[in-house]
Amino acid sequence: MLNINSGKAGHSVRSWNTENDTGRDYTEVNIALFNEMSQTRSILRDSLRNIGFRPGNTEVLAAPDKLHHTVSRGEVDFLVLEADERPSEMCELVRDIRLGKLGPDPYLVISIITWRADNHLITDFIKAGADDVIVMPASVSFASGRVDHLIDDRREFSVTTDYVGPDRRSKSRSSIDELGTFPVPNGLRYKTTGDESAKPNAARLRQANRIVEEHRLRRMTLRLEQLAGQGERFANERPGTPLPNAPMVKLLDLTEDIEMHSRDGSVSMTELTASMTGIMQAVMSSSSGSADMFALLRVHAQALLSLQRGDKDATELVVRAVKTAKKVVENRSRKSD
Template sequence: MALNDAGLRNANIREGGELDAINDAVSDPNGPDIIICDVTANTDEACEIFHGIRHNELGTNPFVCIIAVAWSPKQPLVNKVVDSGADLLVAAPISPSVILDRIDSLVHNRKPFVVTTDYVGPDRRFQKDRPSDVKHIDVPNSLRDKALGKFDAAALKERIRATRESIVGQKIDRHAFQVAYLADMITQEFKNDTAENASNQLRDPPNSRKKPLQWTLAKSRNSVHPSRRLLKS
């Protein structure tokens, strides 16, 4: 195993052949500092677990470091892993030097997290100079704390609690922004019609009104409005 070859002790490594092992590990109050998971065969299931961790639906630490591993990863798999909130995707096979380099990057240069309506995780932008109004969050990192000799269990627990509450608040703000934007789009469509057409749409059966509403929602999703950037940070 690459982790053993890299010099990490077996006592500090919990192995599992099934994805349920991740569920068990992160549910432990003294959960892992890093998860390394092969997502080649069970991409969807693994990404659902990563997503659940990041959205505080699974485990006790939404900010645990996550490295996904895949053999000959194709673009659809890459997209799923990136959108799941994992920190890194590494192509297998992995040498000891590669795994140590990736762990070192999570200790010293971990990407800040961002929050959107449907995503919590490392900033997915590859072009750092691309403008964005999404706030960066320096999340708790127990891997870094332990590597640098600064680990304090009580302090970590408090940072996790405070950061988790901050993220919940940001998600509410993002959803409110999206709802307000969609409401403005729908209102504008009615304003563009004559008063008579608008009242006719309201009187018609639901099926006859479905097309304009669907068109409005589709248009809002494809608009180059700042809210679109919230969906893909």
């Protein structure tokens, strides 16, 4: 069950401060506040002002096209989205940012504002990659504490085949993951504390993007190995029976994605992924995938994982896998002629 961290009702009124009690300077932070609900717009705007953000640096947006344009410019340090009117669209927007499809900074600090204490809705926001979800109404002190957390204790990021964002796993689960998590640029921290290591400049964004690509490729390869193993067991248990459509399509998508993400890799990696695609095409062209073809696909995934890890015997595994695949595919072609 997800814990909903709602604030206390009511909003304290105080003069705008350039620094809060911790000495952080909020005056240079550029905020984009998306809010289509005119009746709550002033509440959120005043809350940001009372936390210490400069009103002149807070861009209030009420139209989705203007929101997309603002994010794409890359001049935002802190994105605040009131999501009740368009929850699905806001989730999609957050995903697009995290996957590098919108704007230059996939690691932009993002807070979602909702007036509905709905576990399912909040879970959707979290799964999209938001840093935080605040259930309104909330006091200024509560909201300020959440902002401080994003500055001082922002979660490190993790990557799966279809997710990039703050790591939400328990410590026990993340500790056994060979890829683990990694820190990302934090424009909000940089602007409020002056911490140069958090600055989302071009070099740090490239470094983080490189880690994301490496992790995503590894995740896809691990998933391919798992699905190929399942296909092998299925073919052994039900000879001649086609693999169900869903896992077959997923296998095809994974092999295509892996080949696309490996184009800038080594010669060994390029040869291996091309061979892997050939195996998958042979599987798709037959009425049913045989166990040996799925086993060969699994071996290719294992060889690719070995390459990704930098194992000493990786090249030997690649050569062996490619040679075996070539023989198997040629033999199947001769039999079908």
